[in-house]
Amino acid sequence: xxxxxxxxxxxxxxxxxxxxxxxxxxxxxxxxxxxxxxxxxxxxxxxxxxxxxxxxxxxxxxxxxxxxxxxxxxxxxxxxxxxxxxxxxxxxxxxxxxxxxxxxxxxxxxxxxxxxxxxxxxxxxxxxxxxxxxxxxxxxxxxxxxxxxxxxxxxxxxxxxxxxxxxxxxxxxxxxxxxxxxxxxxxxxxxxxxxxxxxxxxxxxxxxxxxxxxxxxxxxxxxxxxxxxxxxxxxxxxxxxxxxxxxxxxxxxxxxxxxxxxxxxxxxxxxxxxxxxxxxxxxxxxxxxxxxxxxxxxxxxxxxxxxxxxxxxxxxxxxxxxxxxxxxxxxxxxxxxxxxxxxxxxxxxxxxxxxxxxxxxxxxxxxxxxxxxxxxxxxxxxxx
Amino acid sequence: xxxxxxxxxxxxxxxxxxxxxxxxxxxxxxxxxxxxxxxxxxxxxxxxxxxxxxxxxxxxxxxxxxxxxxxxxxxxxxxxxxxxxxxxxxxxxxxxxxxxxxxxxxxxxxxxxxxxxxxxxxxxxx
Numbered sequence: 001x002x003x004x005x006x007x008x009x010x011x012x013x014x015x016x017x018x019x020x021x022x023x024x025x026x027x028x029x030x031x032x033x034x035x036x037x038x039x040x041x042x043x044x045x046x047x048x049x050x051x052x053x054x055x056x057x058x059x060x061x062x063x064x065x066x067x068x069x070x071x072x073x074x075x076x077x078x079x080x081x082x083x084x085x086x087x088x089x090x091x092x093x094x095x096x097x098x099x100x101x102x103x104x105x106x107x108x109x110x111x112x113x114x115x116x117x118x119x120x121x122x123x124x125x126x127x128x129x130x131x132x133x134x135x136x137x138x139x140x141x142x143x144x145x146x147x148x149x150x151x152x153x154x155x156x157x158x159x160x161x162x163x164x165x166x167x168x169x170x171x172x173x174x175x176x177x178x179x180x181x182x183x184x185x186x187x188x189x190x191x192x193x194x195x196x197x198x199x200x201x202x203x204x205x206x207x208x209x210x211x212x213x214x215x216x217x218x219x220x221x222x223x224x225x226x227x228x229x230x231x232x233x234x235x236x237x238x239x240x241x242x243x244x245x246x247x248x249x250x251x252x253x254x255x256x257x258x259x260x261x262x263x264x265x266x267x268x269x270x271x272x273x274x275x276x277x278x279x280x281x282x283x284x285x286x287x288x289x290x291x292x293x294x295x296x297x298x299x300x301x302x303x304x305x306x307x308x309x310x311x312x313x314x315x316x317x318x319x320x321x322x323x324x325x326x327x328x329x330x331x332x333x334x335x336x337x338x339x340x341x342x343x344x345x346x347x348x349x350x351x352x353x354x355x356x357x358x359x360x361x362x363x364x365x366x367x368x369x370x371x372x373x374x375x376x377x378x379x380x381x382x383x384x
Numbered sequence: 385x386x387x388x389x390x391x392x393x394x395x396x397x398x399x400x401x402x403x404x405x406x407x408x409x410x411x412x413x414x415x416x417x418x419x420x421x422x423x424x425x426x427x428x429x430x431x432x433x434x435x436x437x438x439x440x441x442x443x444x445x446x447x448x449x450x451x452x453x454x455x456x457x458x459x460x461x462x463x464x465x466x467x468x469x470x471x472x473x474x475x476x477x478x479x480x481x482x483x484x485x486x487x488x489x490x491x492x493x494x495x496x497x498x499x500x501x502x503x504x505x506x507x508x509x510x
Contacts, residue, residue, distance in 0.1 A: 118453075119450075120451075120452065120453040120456065121453055123450065123451075123452045123453070124452035124453045124454070127452050133392055133396065134474070134475060134505075135475060136452075137499055137500075137502050137504045138463050138475060138476065138477050138499060138504055138505075139448060139451055139452060139454075139455035139458060139459075139461060139463070139477070139499065140448070140463055140475065141448055141450065141451065141452055143448075143450065144446050144448050144463060147446035148444040148445070148446050148463075148465055149444075151444045151445060151446060151488065152443065152444040152488070155444070155488045196449075197447075197449045198449055198450045199446045199447065199448050199449060199450070200446055200447040200449070201446075202446075245417065245474075245475075246465055246475050247417060247465060247472070247473040247474040247475050248417060248473070249473075250473075252443065252444045252465060
């Protein structure tokens with residue numbers, strides 16, 4: 001298998017947009033191609049993530065639509081749907097296409113538009129990623145899924161609502177430093193703890209927002225990367241799944257798919273969690289960040305809450321997590337999120353992250369979780 | 385092709401009739417929630433239906449306060465993951481238990497409920 005590198009990244013402003021998801025993707029992709037100094041005519045395939053286009057935009061077949069709006073209508077396109085991990089799944093398959101020798105230049109990305117529909121509707125559409133017969137019927141929401149995780153984690157390890165709130169405070173603090181972030185405002189523990197309850201024990205500020213946005217990156221073979229200015233190497237890209245039904249999961253305080261994907265990624269790269277300098281992980285809810293830091297091996301099981309409370313995951317801490325602001329403050333356009341996390345880690349490893357730069361970062365990790373914890377992707381990156 | 389021992393439709397018909405039915409692998413004895421074709425433990429394709437007691441304890445729970453469209457009139461409502469006595473777990477709506485008395489480990493008992501005219505699993509006091 002050939003080595004693969006990311007040589008261009010592009011991310012739209014996250015937040016509310018009056019443009020279609022295809023337009024948002026196309027802006028990010030044109031930015032990524034310009035960043036890579038790569039003519040669009042050299043792109044051989046598009047791997048695309050989009051989740052609720054069928055619901056919020058009455059639009060299926062979003063892959064060729066995105067390619068058409070970008071202006072590369074004839075390249076093969078495939079749309080991936082693994083709930084919130086969609087564009088990270090697209091990325092992993094694109095890595096395999098380039099590593100195999102089938103293509104030298106591939107575009108990866110995703111986009112989502114949800115703020116054009118009422119919150120009750122988007123809440124329902126996101127719930128489609130849980131089981132229709134067993135879970136949607138009961139009125140289970142995604143905050144509800146992670147509330148079940150939170151309650152189990154609190155019971156098993158003594159994790160507190162204050163520790164969860166510390167994750168939100170930290171990611172908002174980071175988001176202030178990111179001009180693309182949806183929220184650029186610091187909050188306090190009290191802001192989180194006094195916010196309206198959504199699904200006990202989770203409150204409004206434990207939850208990431210609904211977001212419109214797009215992200216894209218240019219993935220190339222080693223030969224092409226050697227002629228690029230700042231290639232960032234893909235050291236690993238791994239996926240894992242788990243039982244679909246919440247009831248079938250044996251221990252709700254853990255996300256086994258994170259543990260399996262991380263183990264596979266570390267094995268592929270030949271490194272361990274101690275070798276990672278910067279992490280972008282899936283903080284769809286504050287508890288999700290705590291459980292992910294444990295599942296990725298950054299902290300012992302049960303220590304993720306303490307790590308957040310002590311600031312070990314802040315910029316300047318032991319292992320900075322979500323310097324972009326994470327899903328919590330940067331925003332979570334679900335089809336674009338995996339690609340956007342990769343764009344941030346690439347920017348960090350290039351040393352171009354400005355005020356949110358993790359000093360001297362050489363290796364980075366991205367972690368994206370899909371739906372009810374049934375899909376997880378983990379990728380590792382390194383600079384020369 | 386082999387018709388599953390308990391289809392999804394049949395499972396929820398039985399729920400409506402007040403019965404919870406698991407399936408047991410004829411080869412290795414593993415207990416599972418239907419429908420499944422292959423045993424996740426041993427790969428065999430032979431299942432036998434097994435009635436469940438409906439008795440269990442809460443493994444985790446939440447109170448949904450911001451509900452999806454269509455469920456808003458029910459909010460707030462509680463959903464619990466319940467570990468049944470036989471060792472399998474299912475989710476259900478909590479009924480007739482005060483929300484402020486919910487706790488992990490609380491004993492509960494299955495009862496059939498209807499949510500928006502669909503058969504669903506409920507759990508009430510043990």
